[in-house]
Amino acid sequence: MSDLNLIARMVTPQNLARFMTYFKDKFADEDHKNNPLIQQLAAKPDSATLADVKAKIGTTYGGNTGYTEFTSKLRGVKTPEEIAVLKKAVEISSLAHLEVMKSVKPNMSEREVEGIMTYVHKRYGAEDEGYPPIVGAGANGCILHYEENSATKIDNQLLLMDVGAEYHGYSADVTRTVPANGKFTEEQKAIYQLVYDAQEEIFKLCKAGVPYANLEQKSVEVLSAGLIKLGIIKDASEVRKYYPHGCSHHLGLDVHDKGGRGNLEENWVITVEPGIYIPAGSPCDKKWWNIGVRIEDDVQIGKDSGTILSIDAPRKWQDIEKAATEKSIFEAAKFPELK
DSSP states (O other): OHHHHHHHHHOOTTTHHHHHHHTTTGGGSHHHHTOHHHHHHHHSOSHHHHHHHHHHHHHHTTTOOSHHHHHHHHHHSOOHHHHHHHHHHHHHHHHHHHHHHHHOOTTOOHHHHHHHHHHHHHHTTOOEESSOOEEEEGGGGGSTTOOOOOOSOOOSSEEEEEOOEEETTEEOOOEEEEETTSOOOHHHHHHHHHHHHHHHHHHTTOBTTSBTHHHHHHHHHHHHHHHHHTTSOSSGGGGGGTOOSOSOOBOSSSSSBOOOSSBOOTTOEEEEOOEEEEOTTOSSOGGGTTEEEEOBEEEEEBSSSEEETTTTSOOSHHHHHHHTTSOOGGGGOOOOOOO
């Protein structure tokens, strides 16, 4: 398949003769003798044959003209075995997020929160994290892909946690945003509810046959309307100031896995992750500054609807506040003071 990819991508009528000279001996081996497309080109290496072979490569491999596109399509649609492993990875990640909701306190550090999550991952058999954990409080939560996790005290701020377990080679990708003191302020709640509403609207589109691009369009539509209503922006064209990323990607062997970008297909597993980030100094009322909210869930695409796999991690702000009142397994842990 790699040589077919080379032919489809790189060979032109202008360089065909040079290509055939270079690969003449290789085309004589057993593997290539059994490939009718390569043998067709070897028998009559002219521009008409090249065009015909390229067309057949596209037809034979599902309309994909290259190895990358071909394998991307295969990786996009998950097998039952892959889905089973992904469900386990996502469940482990979701339980870790829930445990933080129960245990987080304003005097904790970002790394302490990260440690709680990674402990839960290992306790349930995850070999690793699927990507560097992101645990950002306040202003740090407004930084995309903040990985330092170096704040020594969270204080009474929002805490954005983008942390997913890797189980048997497959990665989850789950994000929750929680108040460190267990209660959202009115401003935090308003931004959180807007992101939640956007996610709910995107979920409605998570079914086979819907153009993947529609998810992004819906996220922009809902978030821009909400920010205008809150007085944070005046026009929808400004939304990318506070929503600087896409709302979805494929999930699998890689946390940003390969997959199609056309219509959604059954047994794709994708993320749904709208977000709003308002760093200090933004051209809006200061009451919104340093509020960063992202809610990210992992969804299996079905024929008529999607299945949210990360359901064990509460999403509604009311349920997050409720979880903060519950006892954590870590409350019983007593660590000696360092000398």
